[in-house]
Amino acid sequence: MPAKAQEKQKLIDKEGKRIDGRNPDELRPIKIEVGVLSNADGSAYIEQGKCKILAGVYGPRETHPKHLALPDRALLQCRYHMAPFSVEERKSPAPSRREIELSKVIREALEPAVFLEYYPRTSIDLFIEVLQADGGTRGAAITMASLALADAGIPMKDLVVACAAGKVEGKLVLDLSDAEDKLGEADLPVAYMPTIDAVTLLQMDGNLTLEEFEQTVNMALNGCKQIYKIQKEALKAKYVALKEVAEE
Amino acid sequence: MPAKAQEKQKLIDKEGKRIDGRNPDELRPIKIEVGVLSNADGSAYIEQGKCKILAGVYGPRETHPKHLALPDRALLQCRYHMAPFSVEERKSPAPSRREIELSKVIREALEPAVFLEYYPRTSIDLFIEVLQADGGTRGAAITMASLALADAGIPMKDLVVACAAGKVEGKLVLDLSDAEDKLGEADLPVAYMPTIDAVTLLQMDGNLTLEEFEQTVNMALNGCKQIYKIQKEALKAKYVALKEVAEE
């Protein structure tokens, strides 16, 4: 669609509501399940808006190929991958440059949380599959991947939770959808460990003054704190379910 | 050529003869030579109709790369590859998906015949080069490759022989040519070890009733039995020739 036609579409109405009916500081609906795959050592699934993302963790296991093994800690490997049918135009299965960059920044967002030094010479392999993409896939992926790591029994300092905030038609908004990300003025995803005030991912595209930047970071952190609760409930639900199964 | 034009061409005439003059249950002319390459440990060449296929076997030899070696038997590797000039439109030298699938099914057709357990940790490498393609390349390749293995001195339970049968204009026919394969209603290649009643390859494309299926399988097996004789003669010819050379 040519830029001109797009500009006509209003992303925020007179009452300050967004096109999907949300208030500026409102998250999209989030649904998280932990332990959804039978083969992986840990797994999780998230739906956040139209995002549908699945992750599986294998490890700690033998590093392959061997020469990658680290003498003093585990090797954390991460592949962020999109299904060909996850986006409007079919995506080639070969990894795109964007997927390679996201694999790196997601790994670096999770790595500060994991006690890798407990498992020297092994490999912990995280596979993230985007089944349907929407705005904020990297954030949803991190939120859910840290649960998959927990489900695999990997010890962590804290869960890592992620959320974006940004600017759309001059207003700061939380948890951007696809249209808001593409047509808005700024998108700023943050990954965070709330209990130790650690920002583990920070990226931005767009244009923000220094003042707006500070506000946007704080809005994203507020989103993180809300999602953190949902994360913990999802983890609890898995173990309650397990307990019930055990007690049956 | 558009499908409509092709349909006008009759593949079987009023007398029941096929476009190349064969009867329905008649094989194409077959010429096999064993031991045609000086470097390979074993080799063979076949012409079946317009098919011209060459195979070379190296091994048992050191497995490369080493980590592929199996502790209790030899690794049988097989590459089915077509020369760029072997078909109407030039084929790119990179392996196509069809070549990768055929490499697998041909390997699995030959593997049941070979005493791989005699050569643990080694590799037996079979290279099949299609110099000219016609209908039935996979069958001709298997027939000839099992001779190349024999020529390399690899012990086998039986020679594997292969042949296709199928349906063309409603008639069941043996050993389909290219045109019959493309325009016919079904193509069913079978690989077989006659002395132990073992079917080691079975594929089909097309449309057959259960009854037709049984008839087609039997027709293909009949073809196999005829070719089996030619196979054995080719092998004998090689060793008679060797003996003559030795006695000169």
Next chain:
Amino acid sequence: MPAKAQEKQKLIDKEGKRIDGRNPDELRPIKIEVGVLSNADGSAYIEQGKCKILAGVYGPRETHPKHLALPDRALLQCRYHMAPFSVEERKSPAPSRREIELSKVIREALEPAVFLEYYPRTSIDLFIEVLQADGGTRGAAITMASLALADAGIPMKDLVVACAAGKVEGKLVLDLSDAEDKLGEADLPVAYMPTIDAVTLLQMDGNLTLEEFEQTVNMALNGCKQIYKIQKEALKAKYVALKEVAEE
């Protein structure tokens, strides 16, 4: 540009001068610097006409991957690579067939000079980056690369020096520029070790009688001998500079 239009352009004028004003047996201006990179063990930079080429040498160092190591001598590896912006039409960064061939012939031009047997099991890695291409890149690359090897302290029998000669509009000329190479009748690059009369690279494209061939080879060798002096001065300049630094 169509061939016809090109033919109208005269590459040699009535006075026998070439389009860049040179006489037939005259080299392009050459500027060489040794030791221009801080990380590489040895490095050099050359400008010859519009050619701008940089080389770095790492080694002798551990061979990677290990199975390439040679028991009795060092492995000399060479990559000739062109920057995407080095030519008129942007070049894809992936190595072209031409770059792969040149990497091989340049390696084979330098290898006779190097005492590889002094460093068994190690690797000497030479990386040549063409920042701007003109006629005669392979010659300039060899001339400069042998200085980078010397700068890395690799012992050599002699410096290898290279230069092309060729035929343009019926005249034999030295050190062809891009236009002369493309529109001329022959280009003959030679690499040479002057003190031991060793030709280590010889290629030719074009059309020469046997008599012309002999003259062209001799013209190229004369060019080599002139450049050899510039090479030695560049090497001396580096070590004088080092000495001055040391004495300061």
Next chain:
Amino acid sequence: MASVMVKVKQKQIAQLIAHGKRLDGREPNDYRPIKIEVGVIEKAEGSARVKIGNTEVLVGTKVDVGEPFPDTPEEGVLTVNAELVPLASPSFETGPPDENSIELARIVDRGIRESKAIATEELCLEPGKKVIIVFIDVYVLNHDGNLIDASALAALAAIMNTKMPKYEIVNGEVKKKPGYIPLPIRNYPVPATFAKINGKMIVDPWLEEEQVMDARLTMTFDKDGNICAIQKGGIGHFTVQQILDAAKIGQQKSADIRKLVVKE
């Protein structure tokens, strides 16, 4: 130790099958429970998730416009791709498709193509120039055996679920008109896969059975019970009689499973 336990289990599986029994309690000709959901990916033109026991496969379709193959200028193009994504099994690796994923894609492709399930001649917009391309992407999410049947079934359900834009040619350019129409589906190919273990034939092998099987046989049947595609796999062999018997059983199994997708 693990490996010893694996061998004990494998022996147990083989011995049970010799007596017509299976470790998970099934009869030789029983499938595991099959669950089919469609329309699970809204951004795909069609989608389906199929579970056979713990095996789980997701198939999404995309529809686009492109050039026909030179030898079929008046037909749409069908492209099947399969990915064995590494979260589905510790034995799957990242990287370009290997022989297993290529074989899987080609078996699924063959069933659809040979049964003429999609009326590709209705997918031509401008002969020789513009046709509709249907991408069928098979995504294996959890591997617990018999990927072929799960993938082929999910692919069938996904193409039946596919809605494509209405296209028209205006001044040589392809335009989308408002609205969507279903893909023209003419047949319903369904495979039945057998494993041979210890000389006996069973259907729908799960992972532990696949690890001890000698050979695998997949027969795909169309809506009329005719065979439209066959693939033998594995390094063992079948007798001729085993193949003829499998064809009869497979025809029945395939008809039963088809009813889960094709509601009449």
Next chain:
Amino acid sequence: MASVMVKVKQKQIAQLIAHGKRLDGREPNDYRPIKIEVGVIEKAEGSARVKIGNTEVLVGTKVDVGEPFPDTPEEGVLTVNAELVPLASPSFETGPPDENSIELARIVDRGIRESKAIATEELCLEPGKKVIIVFIDVYVLNHDGNLIDASALAALAAIMNTKMPKYEIVNGEVKKKPGYIPLPIRNYPVPATFAKINGKMIVDPWLEEEQVMDARLTMTFDKDGNICAIQKGGIGHFTVQQILDAAKIGQQKSADIRKLVVKE
């Protein structure tokens, strides 16, 4: 032995930084000397070589005509590619771009794209069919730390140095007219990169500092001092306060460095 010496040096770097000092004598917020040369490759449409200390990056641009992306039919195309050529560092290898070179290229790309440095809407020749493509190739020649700032600065200098042919459409074919015009440049994005070592923030880390840093933070500012792109890297973390502080310092550093490229 080498490895022991490396560890001693690394410890020394970390300890100095804890006291607000650096091994090479710089203050925490000092850049190394920056040197910029433009027009160094005559065959490129634009070029620049930037040195920050011993780090050296060459950027060349090429201009060509091609098709626009389907979703921006009236805009030119910007393509950034980075090569960590193996003569630049013993840790760089030959082969296709790895995650480090891809990340580097995407950070440079993002700064130029998000600040709208190039007016891509002026690079359209025929909407939906023919637009101008600008290739920006980042060539790292010597790696002594902070490749991001050196690459982004060289890219900015190179696009400002770029002259492109005048094109016109004649009977649907693209023709070159005589003469050249500069690329339409509208903004001047400049990044500032921080490293966190031993809990402290420094700017412009050199190689030895990068080897001990916990995390890296790059903020790119446009000509008005607004932030247009951010990238955190490395396996450590930042506190929120560290990020907000870095933004203020980065804004100033970026303004200082911009003056080296944009002469008023």
Next chain:
Amino acid sequence: MASVMVKVKQKQIAQLIAHGKRLDGREPNDYRPIKIEVGVIEKAEGSARVKIGNTEVLVGTKVDVGEPFPDTPEEGVLTVNAELVPLASPSFETGPPDENSIELARIVDRGIRESKAIATEELCLEPGKKVIIVFIDVYVLNHDGNLIDASALAALAAIMNTKMPKYEIVNGEVKKKPGYIPLPIRNYPVPATFAKINGKMIVDPWLEEEQVMDARLTMTFDKDGNICAIQKGGIGHFTVQQILDAAKIGQQKSADIRKLVVKE
């Protein structure tokens, strides 16, 4: 043990050559027997199989229509590709072309191109848009040394054997007319390859000689005895005199071999 025997044999080869003799009884300037067959692959537009001793090379050509290179809009395109297929030698591996097969293809290409053997200016159908492309695929079937001469000879025989369709342009589309015409061949390049062993020059090295040679020199001569291409290979060197002597001998050898292909 094998390796000791190899070294003994290699020493023997080198010593014999020092005395002007060769292990297989040939004189230094003798070729092995050469056998040429043409038209061996009916589906190829042209083909030839050449044996030099036990070295065996098959070349097939294909003719197609495509776009010219931008800098030669009125000339057909010539593409030479070589495959060292792994059945030909235990040292050949599967995978994309390595430096040896690329060098081989480029030497064959250079001989044909520089001698103007194919009149590419007669292969233009519509300037700048449609030209005839000739694919020359070199397929090495058995490697017993001197692949260059065998390949170049087979390529020459194959292009001389090539028949191409008659094309015409009808309303901007390429159509085939009935009948075939030969490729326009104007020259007959033939190489002669030398090996330097133990300081002496020999022609047509076989595999055992190649394994001990210091360096290799290929000179390609056209029908008038002029040199049109040269390639030195191997990690040794030649003296200037050795090169000049080789040129004289090569001219004669090439003329002799040309008679096997070009019958007058």
